[in-house]
Structure formats: structure tokens, C-alpha cells
Amino acid sequence: MAYMLLIVEPQGQRQTRSSADGHALFERMLGYTRDLQARGVLLASNALKSESVRLNMRAGKPNVIDGPFTESKEFIGGFFLLDCATREQALALAEQCPAAEWASIEVREVGPCYE
């Protein structure tokens, strides 16, 4: 069973940190990544940059909108795709994620949109 941990960060939070503080936090996240790997549960993971672009197709025409999107208070700052047997295991692993201290971890099971 695969679960996705999505790191939901407050908009603009990264910019409030000094470079040294930011790097220190990132280093902790890398440590967490190594730990997941050592547990044999990590399928994929990465951090995401702040800059974003949104695209949709309406009436056959693409609309491209550059971020930041001020109407949303949060953005996805990174993800961990985990291979674990139950939701409880995914939650227990999410609890150990350092980003839980400054952001939220959204835990989602991987599966089809409609059963």
C-alpha cells in the first residue's frame, strides 16, 4: 500500500527565515529522508521550489497563470511517497517528520479517483 505525505507549508513562510536557518531545517528533512530510506519504506521524495505556474484548458485554449497565488494561504512544499501497510503506520511515520513542527503533513492513500 502506498501513502503520500504532502508537506503543506504556509505561504511566504520560507522567506521569513535566514539562509542559515533554512538550511538547518532542510538538513533535518534530509536526515528524515535517510531514516525513511533506512526503514525500507521510501518509494520517492523531493522538496518543491516555491515558484509555481498554473495551467488549465478552457474551451480548448490553455490559460497560464504565474504564481504566487495569494488567494491560497498554503502551498505544497514537498512530498514523501511511502510504502506501508496501514494508515496508522503512515501516520506514525508522518509524526516523525520534522516539517510537522512548522507546516502540516497531509497523509493521503494512493488509489484510483473512483472505486
Place this chain on the structure above:
Amino acid sequence: MVSFVAMTATQTHRTIDALWRIESARLIAGLARLVRDVGVAEELAQDALVAALEQWPRSGIPDNPAAWLMASAKHRAIDHLRRQRMLARKHEALGHELEMDQQTEHGQRQSGVEHEIGDDLLRLIFIACHPLLSAEARTALTLRLLGGLTTAEIARAFLVPEPTIAQRIVRAKRALRDAQVPFEIPRGEQLAARLSSVLEVIYLLFNEGYSATAGEEWMRPALCEEALRIGHILAELASAEPEVHGLVALMEIQASRMRSRFGPRGEPVLLMEQNRALWDRLLIGRGLLSLSRAEALGKGRGPYLLQAAIAACHARAVTVEDTDWPLITTLYDELARLTPSPVIELNRAVAIAMAYGPAAGLELADQLLAEGSLEMYHLLPSVRGDLLAKLGRYEEARAAFERAAALTHNARERRLLLERASACGSGGLHGIHAVDC
């Protein structure tokens, strides 16, 4: 304490259960280093779990539950060592060992740091897969100590009664204690032999899950998942060993086909008939990555790496016809030289048939039949049946399929083979391949 949600006792138990599955191996590994006995280490870890089951529903789950479990278990380990020492005092003859115990305990207190977790786990894997133990004992002990599975879960996975597994585990732990097997990571020449024993256990677990040897169920996915997880742990701990990555690659690529291995009625669908759109691209990608990690080490190709390379040929091919069969044939040649076995020869026969025509493949399969070493193996007549049918020799094909059906222990596979036999009888033919190579 987790105070913002009022957890029910059931929720707390589910959380503890989940924690046990992800933390127990590290707990047992850390404790085994202290007490030098995996059996005792497991009991101490279990005691800590029981304490959590008693306390947490009342007091709430602590902030760092994993650390709580470890601290609680370590206190028990220290008590255990003290009791041992008191016992030793009563027996003067054991005075020397007492001294040794104290020394090691002191040494350990200084070195008991985070980065040793990896080494502890690796020691635990090596001890659970010790060649002193039978293959059955090794797989059961590995699931118990590394996978955190209960005796009942292991029994269900292997379709044997729970007391059988319980006894297997008790005997295994006793055998390790009696032989005073050291809790260590083998070095030098020993490493290769011990590592191959570990890889064998992991692959056995995987195969037991992937292709159930008996009963109605074709697959038991929990065993595959567990084997993959332990494989991934080992790949991190022993990252310089190409065969470890080779095994992980092999399991990942095989696991990528899980969803395509059954038809709508639960009947098995073999490799060449599978809907490749159902193959898990993520797992294939990971498998190919593990394969390249192994090859990048440049230490030559062992049997797991070669099998992974063969599996990769299938994974890369969009259709059966796209498959690089001549490459698969040469990979099987190399594999057969390294680990000569009639089963590999049989797979080689299938690859040759695909690369150079059914007659060429049948020639090798018939040689195997004449040798008689695969007399009781259902896949030999199954492959022969397939090749004979392709050559239009339906009567011989039907006899071969019937022979194969009589030999298999898997009920679903038997039905499939009998269907193919009767299809030959009516002259019809839809060639599905019998070997999952």
C-alpha cells in the same frame, strides 16, 4: 502527550500496533547488542510493548513513542543484565564472565549512539538468516524479528498452523543461543557466504508471496511487501554489494507485474499474456534504478543481478515481440554457467524458442526431459506442451499439459493447464506461455 484528540482505546491499540511494525526491528536490534541474545532481546521488546498497551490507553500516547519504547525496553535490559550478574555471583565459576559482562556494558554505554542503529539492524538480519538454521526457520525468524509480524500472521502467510510457527521460532532462537552465535557483522571471506544466505531468505519470502506454492491463492502480497521492505533496508546497509541491489531490482520488477497476474476470475495470467499497461511504472523505474546501482559498482554479475537484468528486458519491452530475446538468451547462458540448474535450462529453452523458433527451444526441453532431473516439476511438461502446440503437434501437446496439471500443487494453475489441454484436443490454439521468466 497527544491531547488535542481524545483517542479511544481501540485507536490507541491500532497506533501501538502500527508503531510495533515500524519500530520493533530497531528495538530488538538495539537490545540484542546489549544482551547478546536475540531471544531475550525479543522478549524484552515485547515486555515494553505490553507496558505501552497497559499505560497508553490511560495516559495517552507519549510525544516520542518510539523513544519511549526504547527507553522502557533498555531499562528492562539493564535489569536483566543485573539479574544475570547476581546469578553469576552465586556461581563462583562464572566470575570471569561477570567481569566480561561489566566491561562490555561499559563499552556499550559509551558507543550507544544513533548511527549504530544501522549496524545493529544489519547484525540482526545476519543472525536471523544464519546458515545454522533451516530455510524455514530463517524465514519465520526474519519475519518475526525484522518484519514485526506476529506468530499468527506468519502462520497465515505460510498456511501452516500457528503452533508450528511458534515452535519453529522457539527452536531457532534456542539453536542460536546453544551455538553461541556471536551478534556481529561478518567480515572478509565470511561475508560473501553469509550475505548469500540473507539474500536467499529474502527472495524465498518474496517468492512464497509472489507465487504461492500451495492452496487456492496465487499470491500472498503481504509477504512480497515484507521481502521488499527488508531488501530495501539491506540495500541501504550493505550498499557496496551488487547482489543486494540486484535482488532488490529483481523483486521490484517482478512486483511491478502484480496487478496484471490475475484475470477477472482470479485465474493466473502469465508473463507473455499480461496487459502491460497494468504494470506499475513506478516500481519498474525503481527496479531499473536498483539495477543500474548494482551495475555501477562494476564488480561483475552474480545470479540475482543476472535475473534482474533478464526481468528488466521484459520490463523495458512495450510488447512481447519488442522483447530483446537474443539478449535474454545470452543472459541465461551466463546464469547457467554461474549456477547450473535444470530450471534455468528450462527458462533458457523458452528464451531460445522466442529468439530462434519453437523447434530450437523444444530441442533443449526434450534434452531436459531425457535427463529426468525435472521429472516432478510441472513447468517442464507445461513448456513442452506450449512448444509442441506451436509446432502443430497437438496430440503430444495435450498429453504434456495433462502431465503438467497432474504435477502442480496450485489449484488455479491446474485448472488453467487442463483448459489448455482440452483446447489442444479440439485443435484450437491460443498460445499462452507457461514460464514466468
